[in-house]
Amino acid sequence: MTTTAHAPHHPTAAFGIDIGGSGIKGAPVDLRTGAFSSDRVRIPTPQPSTPRAVAATVAELVDSFDLPHDLPVGVTFPAVIQHGVARSAANVDDSWIGTDVAAVVAQATGRHVLAVNDADAAGYAETLYGAARGVAGVVLVVTLGTGIGSCLVVDGVLVPNTELGHLQVDGHDAESRAADSARERDALSWERWAERLQTYFRVVEDLFWPDLIVVGGGVSKKHEKFLPLLDLRTPIVPAELRNAAGIVGAAALAARGTVLD
Structure with missing residues (x-):
């Protein structure tokens, strides 16, 4: 319900991004094990953390990896995320409220994107791998x-x-x-x-x-x-899973293509 396009069935890899107030972190995830398949990259969150600035930073992070173009991408966000849209904003710019996080990041990266609340992503990862x-x-x-x-x-x-x-x-x-x-x-x-x-x-x-x-x-x-x-x-x-949980959960949900089933 929160994707811009459906991801392939049962992929074994996806890319997870954890957007926070101070840093944006990402890594490719092996969905068979829940482990990162290469080292995590962290870029400071731009200030002010507007949708355009954050999306550009996410695109920079994604482009720093050599990823297949059809690899599902999941992003965590510090807000209530309803069908991809931020309904609140914690530690990021208030201009995110009412913004379709998945669509903004998909446009910046040119990829299939799913957006999910940060705690939901971390918790979901614990149920799969933790x-x-x-x-x-x-x-x-x-x-x-x-x-x-x-x-x-x-x-x-x-x-x-x-x-x-x-x-x-x-x-x-x-x-x-x-x-x-x-x-x-x-x-x-x-x-x-x-x-x-x-x-x-x-x-x-x-x-x-x-x-x-x-x-x-x-x-x-x-x-x-x-x-x-x-x-x-x-x-x-x-x-x-500690600090890896958000990235892993976002990747796993992106591979499924939806938060809600």
């Missing part, structure tokens, strides 16, 4: 960073744009209290932060009854400091 690989049922992937990103996958199907970081918990926007940035801002011990995470994850598991929760974001590297402090009925484990 901590949730082979898990049936409802998988919730939550990234703890500047904000809280979320990804819901049901029997391998992505339910996009869940935005569970913005749930109201005890009268607060959840991410304002439980994101990793809140831990740093309020100088919380791991134990005190875990109390806030406990409150947040209890609300989430009561709403969705997931079979597994996967925790990503940079702080997941220190998972042993806080995950064992949580008392949930749902198994909760650290993400495995």
Whole structure:
């Protein structure tokens, strides 16, 4: 539903691009393993990060690789992405709101492009190649960073744009209290932060009854400091793909040609 053209059936490779507020990163992905098939390239995000400037940078990144012209390209974007169109903008220029991300990048690169929310891409990659690989049922992937990103996958199907970081918990926007940035801002011990995470994850598991929760974001590297402090009925484990997840998930979804099935 978010492609400019349908990708070939069951390709074994695709190109993933992770668009962020400070950097744009990309690599070709071997879809049989979820591994990069050559080194990742990173280019600083242009400032201001307007659609034209970002699309030109993405084209520069793609052109730095020798890629088959029909290789599917997937891009992650820090926004709600509805059928390829950005409905919000986080850490990028507000002029993206209402812009068809997939179409803008496709025009700049001359390639088939799929656009997806950044947390959705990372979470989807974890279900294919990472901590949730082979898990049936409802998988919730939550990234703890500047904000809280979320990804819901049901029997391998992505339910996009869940935005569970913005749930109201005890009268607060959840991410304002439980994101990793809140831990740093309020100088919380791991134990005190875990109390806030406990409150947040209890609300989430009561709403969705997931079979597994996967925790990503940079702080997941220190998972042993806080995950064992949580008392949930749902198994909760650290993400495995780390910084590669967005690129891998975008590539995998581009190869499928749609976010919604």
